[in-house]
Amino acid sequence: MSGAVAALPFILRNAWLVAAIPFVSFVFVGLVLRPKVPRIAGVVATLSIFAAAGVAGGVAWEYYHLFPPGALHPAIVPFAFEWLRFMPGLTVTMGVLLDPISVLLLLVVTSVSALVHLYSIGYMHGDPGFGRFFTFLNLFTFSMLGLVIAPNILQIYVFWELVGVSSFLLIGYYYEKPSAVAASKKAFIVTRFADLGFLIGVLILGYNGYTAFGDVGPTVAREVTGRIATDLQPFDFLYLTHPDLLGRLAAPALAVGGVSLLTIAMILVFMGAAGKSAMFPLHIWLPDAMEGPTPVSALIHAATMVVAGVYLVARLFPAFAFSGDALTVVMCVGAFTSLFAAVIGCTQDDIKRVLAFSTLSQLGYMMFALGVAAMDRPAGYTASMFHLFTHAFFKALLFLGAGAVIHAVHTNSIWEMGALRRKMPITHLTFLVATLAIAGVWPLSGFFSKDEILAAALRGGHPVVFGLGLLVAALTAFYMFRIYIVVFLGRARHEHAEHAHEAPFVMWAPLALLALLSAVAGFVPFGSFVGIGAEAGHEGIDLAVAIPASTAGVLGIGLAFLLYSGDGARATAGANALGGAYRVVKRKFYVDELYLFVTHRIIFRHISRPIAWFDRHAVDGMVNLSGWTTRRTGSLLGALHGGRVQAYGVWLVGGTLFLLLVLWSAAF
Amino acid sequence: MPDILAGLGLAPGIVHWMVLTAALFAVGLYGILTRRSAVGVLMAVELLLNSAALSFVVFNHFRMPALVDGQVMAVFVIAVAAAEVVVGMAVFVALYRVSHTVDLNRLDRLKNDEVKP
Numbered sequence: 014m015s016g017a018v019a020a021l022p023f024i025l026r027n028a029w030l031v032a033a034i035p036f037v038s039f040v041f042v043g044l045v046l047r048p049k050v051p052r053i054a055g056v057v058a059t060l061s062i063f064a065a066a067g068v069a070g071g072v073a074w075e076y077y078h079l080f081p082p083g084a085l086h087p088a089i090v091p092f093a094f095e096w097l098r099f100m101p102g103l104t105v106t107m108g109v110l111l112d113p114i115s116v117l118l119l120l121v122v123t124s125v126s127a128l129v130h131l132y133s134i135g136y137m138h139g140d141p142g143f144g145r146f147f148t149f150l151n152l153f154t155f156s157m158l159g160l161v162i163a164p165n166i167l168q169i170y171v172f173w174e175l176v177g178v179s180s181f182l183l184i185g186y187y188y189e190k191p192s193a194v195a196a197s198k199k200a201f202i203v204t205r206f207a208d209l210g211f212l213i214g215v216l217i218l219g220y221n222g223y224t225a226f227g228d229v230g231p232t233v234a235r236e237v238t239g240r241i242a243t244d245l246q247p248f249d250f251l252y253l254t255h256p257d258l259l260g261r262l263a264a265p266a267l268a269v270g271g272v273s274l275l276t277i278a279m280i281l282v283f284m285g286a287a288g289k290s291a292m293f294p295l296h297i298w299l300p301d302a303m304e305g306p307t308p309v310s311a312l313i314h315a316a317t318m319v320v321a322g323v324y325l326v327a328r329l330f331p332a333f334a335f336s337g338d339a340l341t342v343v344m345c346v347g348a349f350t351s352l353f354a355a356v357i358g359c360t361q362d363d364i365k366r367v368l369a370f371s372t373l374s375q376l377g378y379m380m381f382a383l384g385v386a387a388m389d390r391p392a393g394y395t396a397s398m399f400h401l402f403t404h405a406f407f408k409a410l411l412f413l414g415a416g417a418v419i420h421a422v423h424t425n426s427i428w429e430m431g432a433l434r435r436k437m438p439i440t441h442l443t444f445l446v447a448t449l450a451i452a453g454v455w456p457l458s459g460f461f462s463k464d465e466i467l468a469a470a471l472r473g474g475h476p477v478v479f480g481l482g483l484l485v486a487a488l489t490a491f492y493m494f495r496i497y498i499v500v501f502l503g504r505a506r507h508e509h510a511e512h513a514h515e516a517p518f519v520m521w522a523p524l525a526l527l528a529l530l531s532a533v534a535g536f537v538p539f540g541s542f543v544g545i546g547a548e549a550g551h552e553g554i555d556l557a558v559a560i561p562a563s564t565a566g567v568l569g570i571g572l573a574f575l576l577y578s579g580d581g582a583r584a585t586a587g588a589n590a591l592g593g594a595y596r597v598v599k600r601k602f603y604v605d606e607l608y609l610f611v612t613h614r615i616i617f618r619h620i621s622r623p624i625a626w627f628d629r630h631a632v633d634g635m636v637n638l639s640g641w642t643t644r645r646t647g648s649l650l651g652a653l654h655g656g657r658v659q660a661y662g663v664w665l666v667g668g669t670l671f672l673l674l675v676l677w678s679a680a681f
Numbered sequence: 682m683p684d685i686l687a688g689l690g691l692a693p694g695i696v697h698w699m700v701l702t703a704a705l706f707a708v709g710l711y712g713i714l715t716r717r718s719a720v721g722v723l724m725a726v727e728l729l730l731n732s733a734a735l736s737f738v739v740f741n742h743f744r745m746p747a748l749v750d751g752q753v754m755a756v757f758v759i760a761v762a763a764a765e766v767v768v769g770m771a772v773f774v775a776l777y778r779v780s781h782t783v784d785l786n787r788l789d790r791l792k793n794d795e796v797k798p
Contacts, residue, residue: 260767656792658786659722 017239018091022079024071025091028109031068031119032158034061038629039151046569047144055137058147059130062154065121067165082541088112088251090164090241097167100513104221104246110164113543114327114398118161118320121405122528125316126154127524132413133308135520137419146186146306153179153309157317161162161324166215166247169328171209173289173321180318184305196304205297208290214281221262223247254331261337272338279332279339283346290322290376293350297605299373303365303425307416310365314372315409320401323379328396330467330545334388346382347476351377353602355488359495360588360599363425367496368408371451374485375404381482382466386474391545393473396465399539403458406534407450410527414444417520418500421513430500438511439521440503443528445508448497450531452490453566460563461535468558483565490569498577516641698739705732719776721784723769727762734758 018026038061040580046054080086093108130150137146156175163169178201185197226247233255234245245252252258261267262275263503265355269277271390286292290300299319303310313319326333326343354373379397386393417440436468450457453464463486505511515521576584588595597603653664686692705728712725734755741751773783780788 654792657786657791661715666710666714672734 015308018089020043021089021091022075024068024075024077025089027092028068028111028162029092031065031072031123032155032162033067033160034068035151035155038640039148039155042144042151043148047148051144052059054144054147055130055134058157059124059127061135061151062123062130063152063335065158066120066127069075069116069119069123072111073120073302076111076116077542082538086113086542086544087240088115090249090251093164093241093243095243102226104244105167106165106243106246107168108164108242110250111162112225114513115161116323117402117543118324119158122154122157122316123318124160124310125405125409126157127528128152129308129312129316129409129413131195132311132416132520132523133505136308137306142186146183147186148184149179149182150309150312153183153312157321157519160199160321161234164250165246166218166253166286167248169194169325170211170215172203173285173325174208174316176289176321177201177208180204180302180313183309183313184302186305186309190304193304196298196301200298200302203295204288207295210281210283211285211288214285215277217278217281218253218262218568219248221267221274221278222258225261226252226669229255229261232257232370249297250328252328256331256335259332259335273336276336276338279329279336280342282329283333283339283343286322286325287346288322289325290319290380291350291373291379292322292346292377292487293353294604295356296350296373297608300366300369300601303363303369307365307412307419310369311409311416311440313406313411314369314412319372319376320379320405321606322426323401326380326383327394329387330383330394331388333383334386336344340387342384342385344381344475344478345571347377347380347382348481349377350374350480350487351381353377355485355492356598357377358492359488360595362427364418364427364430364496364500365412365425365456367409367427367492368415371411371489371493372408374407374489375400375451378463378466378482378485379404381478385470385472385475385478386660390473391471392540393466393469394541394545396462398543399465400462402537402539403462403531403534407447407459407531408456410443410447410524410531411451412518413524414434414440414447417516417524418444418513420516420520421436422507422509424507426508427499429509430504431503432511434500434501436457437515440516441526443521443524444501445497447531452473452493452570453486453562454570455563456532456535456560458531458533459524460559461539462554464559464562465539467562468555471558483561486562487565487569491568491573494573494578498573502578590665642664672677686758695739695743698735698743702732702736705729705735711767717784717786719785719788722785723773725768726765726769729760730762730765734798 038058042054042058046057088110089112090108090110091105094106094186097105099105132146133146133150137143140146153176156172156179160169160172163172179203181197184200185193187193230245230247230252233252236255237251239246241249241251260276262278263273265273267274284295288295302313305313333343351374353483354370354377356376358367358370361370379400382393382397382400384393386397417437418430418433419425421433421437421440424430446457450459453460463482467479467482467486470482518523576587600606707729709725709732712728716722716725721763737751737754739751741748745751754774776788777783782788
């Protein structure tokens with residue numbers, strides 16, 4: 014079993030280093046540097062992530078050396094160790110699984126995270142929690158990398174929760190601010206609630222996978238022999254995504270109420286993915302997560318956390334595809350979120366909030382791209398990963414650019430900025446590149462990945478989704494150019510904007526690098542690197558898709574210029590004309606209010622309050638009663654203990670007489 | 682004097698003596714339980730000891746007149762009583778120095794002081 018694995022290149026056998034380096038750095042920075050010399054904490058943390066990025070680069074190089082582009086890219090597990098042994102035959106391992114998407118994610122996560130770390134040295138300079146910030150940032154990166162390389166569903170769950178807790182720590186970084194505390198709690202509770210579904214899905218998959226392991230396991234184990242460092246275990250993805258097992262899970266005998274068990278399990282897993290990736294209706298935490306420092310937002314939105322949901326669906330894609338219905342759910346939720354968030358994004362005033370809704374919208378894009386794919390038509394799968402790849406760069410760039418702007422003008426509201434083009438030329442230029450990329454303008458990266466997604470939707474036989482995608486593309490171009498025009502063009506709307514200055518080198522260097530990546534990432538021949546199943550991904554530009562998509566983008570850009578250039582009076586007039594509809598959108602369709610209503614008025618009042626009453630009065634009451642009884646008995650008996658010797662004497666004599674009487678009466 | 686009474690045909694039997702010791706014991710016990718003064722209690726204890734010594738003598742006389750074991754015991758009891766009085770009085774003097782009283786109703790420092798929860 015391990016003969017072939019032992020022959021793998023050194024860097025692949027030691028790919029665990031990519032997660033271990035940030036972990037060691039996290040412990041070192043957190044325990045040693047943070048209390049002692051916080052000033053160098055940033056440099057050490059950043060260097061560790063750059064080292065991890067180097068390892069990730071080496072892993073990618075060797076992986077594609079082993080499996081050249083265009084050929085089949087099997088998943089390999091070059092390293093694993095036994096973590097938990099429940100009983101013989103039921104062992105959970107921790108290890109590294111390498112396949113195209115994990116290699117891709119390793120590259121994206123480490124490179125974006127390294128640049129965010131570098132940028133944070135400048136952004137967080139002089140902050141009292143400097144050391145703490147980099148500790149958590151390292152933890153966050155480590156968790157995400159552990160999630161990406163997970164070879165089995167339990168490891169991914171463990172790191173999934175670690176990602177959740179580190180995002181909680183970072184969103185609540187400014188813990189003196191009540192709004193930051195509320196936002197971090199909201200993010201944690203919403204994603205944790207979604208993880209409940211994921212956990213149940215894991216249990217269903219794990220239990221049924223384990224019971225079928227005796228029959229299906231040996232066949233799968235023979236197929237993967239030579240590619241896996243330990244024996245195949247029931248929780249391994251290689252086993253859980255195998256068609257033989259999926260066929261058993263989808264069998265009518267296991268169906269519940271006409272829905273196959275596989276579909277139920279995958280929808281529950283998707284619930285967890287929707288929570289992390291902030292799909293409607295679990296999206297409410299993401300806009301509030303802006304309370305964290307801006308580099309954290311960049312990390313959450315680009316490289317970690319939100320792409321975890323998309324990654325999970327991609328990781329279990331064969332299972333989703335086998336179920337079919339579950340994949341339709343993914344498509345519908347993704348498409349709806351994409352439109353829903355884009356509409357809200359057009360009305361927000363906080364620059365980071367606009368970007369947050371744009372992330373939601375783009376994640377919806379990735380989700381529905383996965384939804385329109387199938388095992389024999391994997392173009393959507395490739396396109397989704399492609400968009401994840403390009404989006405990571407331009408979204409990180411947008412957030413870091415927004416951070417530089419906020420750093421300079423000390424406000425989040427776009428209406429207090431303006432005319433920053435001359436004050437911050439580098440930030441302006443990089444932001445423009447990212448804006449053009451997300452708007453899908455040729456030849457920037459967003460154009461290619463969006464094109465792939467729309468082409469996959471059209472060819473996959475989903476014209477409605479294709480139309481929706483076009484509409485979203487137009488809206489995306491509109492709201493992105495809206496903030497671009499208001500922030501960088503026109504005149505300064507506030508005195509802060511007049512005194513803005515360019516960001517320091519350590520901040521604009523990552524911006525420049527990301528701008529370069531955003532510009533050229535689209536030219537990567539992605540289809541020959543990342544795919545699933547036999548067929549290589551779709552290559553080249555399809556004009557039937559590219560022309561409508563570009564037209565939609567240009568229309569959006571044109572509309573933004575029409576409404577917002579000059580003094581913006583036309584935009585105000587337009588908003589007034591829309592009246593109530595505009596207000597509903599601006600208040601984010603009252604989803605937050607609906608949540609508050611449901612939780613406070615219904616769940617708290619009718620479920621939690623009675624339970625709390627029962628707990629306080631019945632459960633605590635029993636405990637208190639036993640305590641009260643003991644104390645009362647004690648004080649009653651304590652009255653006998655009067656300290657008067659003669660009273661004791663009376664009791665002694667009386668007791669003796671009583672005993673005599675008893676014995677005497679018993680004797681006769 | 683028993684001999685004189687015996688000569689008159691009024692010799693007290695063992696039962697009479699038992700009634701006497703029991704009465705003596707009861708009086709002593711009553712004294713122990715009711716006297717407020719510690720010295721009074723000590724005197725009542727003397728009565729108890731003496732009633733016990735008397736029973737030793739009585740049983741010796743009526744059950745095994747050839748031996749003197751009971752009378753020896755009575756001498757022992759008298760000796761113990763003397764020692765006990767010495768110790769007891771010394772304790773009371775020390776107690777009086779501390780608390781300025783030998784009233785047993787007021788010497789109740791061992792009592793249960795209610796501890797409020």
